[in-house]
Amino acid sequence: MKHRRDVMVRAATTGLGWLVALLLFFPILWTVLTSFKTEVEAIAFPPAFWPEGWTLENYFQVQERSEYFSHFLNSVIISLGSTILGMMVAIPAAWSMAFQPGRGTRHVLMWMLSTKMMPAVGALVPIFLIFKSVGLLDNLVGITLILLIGNLPIMVWMLYTYFREIPSDILEAARMDGATTLKELVYVLLPMSLPGVASTMLLNIILAWNESFWTLSLTAVKAAPLTAFIASYSSPQGLFWAKLSAASTLAILPILVVGWISQKQLVRGLTFGAVK
Numbered sequence: 320m321k322h323r324r325d326v327m328v329r330a331a332t333t334g335l336g337w338l339v340a341l342l343l344f345f346p347i348l349w350t351v352l353t354s355f356k357t358e359v360e361a362i363a364f365p366p367a368f369w370p371e372g373w374t375l376e377n378y379f380q381v382q383e384r385s386e387y388f389s390h391f392l393n394s395v396i397i398s399l400g401s402t403i404l405g406m407m408v409a410i411p412a413a414w415s416m417a418f419q420p421g422r423g424t425r426h427v428l429m430w431m432l433s434t435k436m437m438p439a440v441g442a443l444v445p446i447f448l449i450f451k452s453v454g455l456l457d458n459l460v461g462i463t464l465i466l467l468i469g470n471l472p473i474m475v476w477m478l479y480t481y482f483r484e485i486p487s488d489i490l491e492a493a494r495m496d497g498a499t500t501l502k503e504l505v506y507v508l509l510p511m512s513l514p515g516v517a518s519t520m521l522l523n524i525i526l527a528w529n530e531s532f533w534t535l536s537l538t539a540v541k542a543a544p545l546t547a548f549i550a551s552y553s554s555p556q557g558l559f560w561a562k563l564s565a566a567s568t569l570a571i572l573p574i575l576v577v578g579w580i581s582q583k584q585l586v587r588g589l590t591f592g593a594v595k
Contacts, residue, residue, distance in 0.1 A: 350564045354378070357376075390544055414478075450465075459542045461537060466527045528544075
């Protein structure tokens with residue numbers, strides 16, 4: 320009787336998981352299918368699920384817009400740049416808080432986390448004025464810095480959690496063998512926490528790639544990433560839903576491929592230290 324109940328619970332849990340996954344995936348599927356429709360089909364009501372006549376015209380028109388590749392390159396530079404620079408700051412900070420904590424370490428961590436609770440629009444005006452005064456508006460350096468600052472608390476918190484799972488005795492043994500702080504980080508700590516470091520980097524790349532508020536507010540043409548490219552399909556004449564869907568598909572496809580390829584590493588890193 321107990322075995323039968325366990326089987327039923329497992330089946331119900333699996334079914335619920337598939338249902339939630341399908342609900343989350345449905346908007347992406349709808350966007351992809353809409354990208355193969357004509358504009359007339361895309362705005363038809365009631366909408367048809369499958370395109371009547373599959374067409375690649377929307378993709379051809381998106382590709383013909385020469386700025387697509389510049390936006391794509393900007394997205395790559397911004398996401399990778401903010402991730403690499405962020406890790407250079409987050410790793411030493413998390414190491415210090417995890418292995419050399421002070422009386423105010425917990426307060427600093429909570430303060431960093433609390434900064435994510437403030438709506439981004441609350442800081443838009445002062446940041447816009449500062450960027451304008453120093454010439455960082457519509458600049459790759461400026462948008463990279465703002466995304467680095469915005470995602471840094473998450474990176475520090477994740478790395479801090481992973482580093483806390485590393486026995487401090489191992490680091491003490493390395494110091495006794497004459498390892499400097501840099502060698503301790505590079506040759507001992509980072510290899511042992513590689514899944515956590517990799518998942519932190521992947522998560523930051525995804526967050527930076529999908530960021531739209533700051534990119535739309537602080538960029539125009541030169542530093543605009545793919546999120547701004549998608550928004551360009553909104554015009555006073557209305558929304559071009561089919562072309563918008565094609566542009567959205569091209570924008571999310573690279574990050575979906577990266578996430579799919581690295582999903583095992585990402586899940587392993589996110590659960591690193593959860594089971595002893």
